[in-house]
Amino acid sequence: MEPRFQNAFKAMEDLEKGAIANPDEGRMVGHYWLRDPLRAPNSFLRLQIEKTTESISNFADDVISGKISSPAGRFTQILSVGIGGSALGPQFVAEALAPDNPPLKIRFIDNTDPAGIDHQIAQLGPELATTLVIVISKSGGTPETRNGLLEVQKAFREAGLNFSKQGVAITQENSLLDNTARIERWVARFPMFDWVGGRTSEMSAVGLLPAALQGINIREMLAGAQLMDEANRSTVVKNNPAALLALCWYWASDGVGSKDMVVLPYKDSLLLFSRYLQQLVMESLGKEFDLDGNRVNQGLSVYGNKGSTDQHAYIQQLRDGVHNFFVTFIEVLRDRPPGHDWELEPGVTCGDYLFGMLQGTRSALYSNDRESITVTVQEVTPRSVGALIALYERAVGIYASIVNINAYHQPGVEAGKKAAGEVLALQKRVLSVLNAASCKDPVEPLTIDEVADRCHSPEQIEMIYKIVAHMAANDRAIIAEGSCGSPRSIKVFLGECIVEDMYE
Numbered sequence: 001m002e003p004r005f006q007n008a009f010k011a012m013e014d015l016e017k018g019a020i021a022n023p024d025e026g027r028m029v030g031h032y033w034l035r036d037p038l039r040a041p042n043s044f045l046r047l048q049i050e051k052t053t054e055s056i057s058n059f060a061d062d063v064i065s066g067k068i069s070s071p072a073g074r075f076t077q078i079l080s081v082g083i084g085g086s087a088l089g090p091q092f093v094a095e096a097l098a099p100d101n102p103p104l105k106i107r108f109i110d111n112t113d114p115a116g117i118d119h120q121i122a123q124l125g126p127e128l129a130t131t132l133v134i135v136i137s138k139s140g141g142t143p144e145t146r147n148g149l150l151e152v153q154k155a156f157r158e159a160g161l162n163f164s165k166q167g168v169a170i171t172q173e174n175s176l177l178d179n180t181a182r183i184e185r186w187v188a189r190f191p192m193f194d195w196v197g198g199r200t201s202e203m204s205a206v207g208l209l210p211a212a213l214q215g216i217n218i219r220e221m222l223a224g225a226q227l228m229d230e231a232n233r234s235t236v237v238k239n240n241p242a243a244l245l246a247l248c249w250y251w252a253s254d255g256v257g258s259k260d261m262v263v264l265p266y267k268d269s270l271l272l273f274s275r276y277l278q279q280l281v282m283e284s285l286g287k288e289f290d291l292d293g294n295r296v297n298q299g300l301s302v303y304g305n306k307g308s309t310d311q312h313a314y315i316q317q318l319r320d321g322v323h324n325f326f327v328t329f330i331e332v333l334r335d336r337p338p339g340h341d342w343e344l345e346p347g348v349t350c351g352d353y354l355f356g357m358l359q360g361t362r363s364a365l366y367s368n369d370r371e372s373i374t375v376t377v378q379e380v381t382p383r384s385v386g387a388l389i390a391l392y393e394r395a396v397g398i399y400a401s402i403v404n405i406n407a408y409h410q411p412g413v414e415a416g417k418k419a420a421g422e423v424l425a426l427q428k429r430v431l432s433v434l435n436a437a438s439c440k441d442p443v444e445p446l447t448i449d450e451v452a453d454r455c456h457s458p459e460q461i462e463m464i465y466k467i468v469a470h471m472a473a474n475d476r477a478i479i480a481e482g483s484c485g486s487p488r489s490i491k492v493f494l495g496e497c498i499v500e501d502m503y504e
């Protein structure tokens with residue numbers, strides 16, 4: 001593997017110097033500069049990074065001190081609206097590091113599920129008036145995030161609140177979101193840089209602003225990441241933690257993702273690490289083609305929650321069942337802050353049990369030839385969390401190099417987004433066809449076959465049935481009579497005729 005690693009180290013060096021490391025998108029990949037701005041390839045970028053981090057710190061201090069406040073007084077809550085890389089890092093870090101009584105508590109809207117959104121807003125209750133809404137989207141045009149924003153703005157209107165006095169945007173300059181925030185004069189805007197990918201954006205404004213507002217020491221997070229990056233620049237594989245990790249992955253999964261990565265932190269506060277890593281690893285490594293255009297269908301599947309909890313759920317299969325995984329134990333040496341520990345039986349603390357469970361599971365897996373990696377941190381602090389993130393970011397980059405794929409694009413994501421757009425376009429056509437039939441006197445109920453024909457999409461009949469079933473279940477204008485058990489018997493019409501067809 002040595003020559004491959006030396007190539008990977010060279011590629012990483014070039015990347016850090018500003019090479020176009022994401023060739024398909026023609027982009028630099030600069031997340032390592034965020035914690036070491038002196039490494040940025042030019043002084044313009046360096047200043048941009050330094051200025052942004054500085055303004056995040058100042059803004060957070062001003063919000064916490066009440067210097068910047070809502071019309072109803074000091075901000076007490078954060079509502080973060082974002083998805084994917086614009087949510088997973090902040091969620092992980094909030095769970096890992098937020099103090100028990102943070103200056104601002106954080107909640108997340110990370111989906112276009114209306115019930116989920118309602119739940120978050122309902123939980124805020126009257127505190128909506130003192131909620132700082134941070135809308136996070138690199139592209140500034142992700143539909144789920146836009147919908148979250150529109151829903152939150154509606155809640156503000158209904159509560160008689162002025163959203164622009166409580167909204168903050170984190171996005172690329174001149175994106176739709178950026179322009180909206182500028183024109184509507186939101187409280188603040190922070191930049192997301194073109195050269196930082198969503199899944200590696202935790203050390204940019206995306207992660208730093210929510211963290212700072214919760215009273216988490218962001219300079220320490222950056223310092224931890226910087227220290228880890230430093231260690232990961234060693235060109236001696238056995239001295240380079242990220243290279244060792246990548247090598248373990250390669251060995252355990254035959255370099256083709258033949259085994260899944262089960263991530264088990266034995267610490268409740270690290271619960272979301274596996275979910276965070278799911279995007280970082282799978283969106284980076286799950287690729288159809290390699291850099292030379294060969295079809296390779298690469299990837300590494302990630303799942304896991306936490307130990308010892310999972311020991312009472314699925315570890316049975318890991319120990320005895322199908323051998324299609326390797327485990328990563330995340331071990332935290334410090335059980336709880338000093339001064340709080342006690343022995344719940346002679347010589348044994350609660351934390352000793354957790355330790356025993358980790359070591360026991362590790363041995364039990366080993367004795368049945370199940371591979372595991374153990375990553376040990378002293379304690380969960382901003383510094384160690386920064387280091388953990390940096391470790392995995394670099395391991396993913398190195399692994400991608402040794403299997404010759406582009407870790408920094410996500411061409412596959414577009415397919416689902418495009419298909420979702422087509423479904424919504426079809427829905428409008430269905431409504432239009434039903435509207436025309438429902439404006440007749442008498443109303444002409446249609447079968448699903450007839451709707452499909454009139455939409456000129458007979459091949460989409462199943463989707464049309466789904467659209468009708470979904471709309472009928474949601475008290476929309478559609479009335480569907482018949483039995484779901486025999487879809488072809490269903491007759492559909494609109495409860496009212498819209499004279500000017502707004503569905504066209």
Ligand SMILES: O=P(O)(O)OC[C@H]1O[C@H](O)[C@H](O)[C@@H](O)[C@@H]1O
Pocket residue numbers: 083084085086136137138139140141142145198199283410413
């Ligand atoms: O930050 P945004 O532009 O809203 O993107 C949010 C997410 O959307 C996508 O679908 C990408 O696959 C993710 O990498 C990204 O993090």
